Amino acid sequence: MAVLGMGYVGLPTSLALREAGFRVLGVDISERRLRHIEAGSVDLLDRDRPRLTRALESGQFGLTTDLRALEAVDAVLIAVPTPVDHDLNPDLRAVRSACASAVEHARAGQTLILTSTTYVGTTRDLLVEPLRERGFTIGEDIHVAFAPERINPGDALWEQAAVPRVIGGVTSACTDAAAAVLAATASKLHVVSSVEAAEFTKLQENTFRAVNLAFANEMAAAAGFYGVDPVEVIDAAATKPYGYLPHYPGPGVGGHCIPVDPYYLLTPLRDAGVASPVVENAMASVAGRPRSVADRALDITGSRGIADANARVLLVGVAYKPGVEDFRESPALQIAGRLAARGAQVSYHDPLIAEVEVEGAGVLHNVAAPDPSQYDLVLVAVVHPGHSYEYLADAEHLLDATYKTSGGKVRHAL
Known part of the structure; x- marks a missing residue:
């Protein structure tokens, strides 16, 4: 079988299929990406690195950019990115191209499963x-079937095989064929009545998270007004065994799913004149969060008489979430860009990321051993597990947008 798209979803999916006993062909248009996979220089959980080594050494896991290879396999899983553009409209180029390739090279007897x-x-x-x-x-x-992926990058607790998989086929025979492919890669299969039900399921899952994260940020501000710790309150509320699911505030929502997927729900609804005010307002809040964090940071320095152009800000963490090396769609970079746009001097420390490019500031390099006392403000955006943040104790002024650290001689609230 083939997995079309060797990104953060396609690669772990390929490894799961290989361990289930399938001969797997990884197909991607990027020769560079495939060479990185062969070299093992890709962002994977520690537990997945030995799996990649075993797969590469097995002789049963191949990599190619040749789309004609799809004709020789019995099943094709499509796992390509579905981002949004600068105007937050769905960008369908990758999924259109991948599906067109799968159709062009399809043959009788195949099973095609879209997972994007x-x-x-x-x-x-x-x-x-x-x-x-x-x-x-x-x-x-x-x-033909749709079976949405449920991989959570950087999450060592919920590995792919432990998570149930939703499947919706065009016909019952399609569902059965897809189930035969995916059964060994999930703890259980949950069959829905149609491909549309399966597609909507994934949109509901991630829109639910976006709405609740927007709510968590709003409630954190309310907690600050009353002088209570929002995380303490969330943890206390989470002791209720029913009717509550904890979501925690932060500097923004990053990655390829939560700040993106709801627009694949909203855009068609808007075009059809269907109102979705709760989701619309939540996504506006999500999109605006990094800007508001950056502006709050410069409000703090400005209140001390420091002009924006003279403000020295150390940004702690630039990955899009804890525990990953990926900084695409990172709210921390949006914060950095906003700070730079207002003239601030931005530096960053992230033990996992050597350099980043920030709009308005150019390429920045990781400050390996920062001295927080040399900055007018330390802004914490991401805290990676397994790394020490004791150095934050030396920060004269600290704004913790993660609500997770101690330290800072003067701590400021968002």
Whole structure:
């Protein structure tokens, strides 16, 4: 079988399939990405690195950029990015291209499974109808299903195989064919009635998280007004065994899912004139959070008589979430960009990331051993597990947007 797309979803999926006994072909348009996989120089959990080594040494895991190779496999899983553009509109180029390639090289007897988070109707629009135009009968000579991925990068607790997998086929035969592929890679399979139900399931999951994270940030501000610790309150509320699920405040929502996926729900609804005010307001809050954190930081320095152009800010953490080396879609970089746009002098410390490019500030390099006392403000954006942050005790002024650290001679609230 083949996995089309060797990113943070496609690679772990390939490793899971290989361990389940399948011969796996990883297909990606990026030769550079494939060379990094072969060298083992990719961002993986510690437990996945031996799995990658075993897969590469097995002779049963191949890598190629040749899309014609899809013709030789019995099943194709499509796992490509579905981002948004600068205007927060869904960017469908990767999924359109991947689905078109799968259709072009499809043959009778194959099972095609789309796993990328996308708008409701994608599977029919980009796979089912084009396959029918090629003369295939869905559910008879070829099978099509949607089974959303549920990988949480950097999460060592919930490995992929421990998480149930949702499957929706175009027909019952399609569902059965997809289940035969995925059964060994998940703790259980949850079958829904259609591809549309499966597509909507993933959008509901991630929109739920976005809405609740926006709520957590709002409640943190309210807790600050009353002079109580928001994390203490959340932990206390979480002792209730029903009706409550803890979400914690932070500097913003990063990564490829939570700040992105809800727009694959909202955009078609807006186009159809369907109102979704709760989600709309939550996403506006999510999108604006990094800017508000940056502005609060310069409010703090400004209150001490330091002009924005003279403010020296140390940003602690630039990854998009704790425990990962990935800084794409990072709220910390949005914070840095906003600080730079207002003229501040920005430095950063992140033990996992050697350099980053910040709009308005150029390429910044990690300050390996920062002296917090040399900065007008230390702004904590990401705290990585397994690393010491005792040095924050020397910060004259500290703004902790993670609500997770101690230290700072004067601590400021968001």
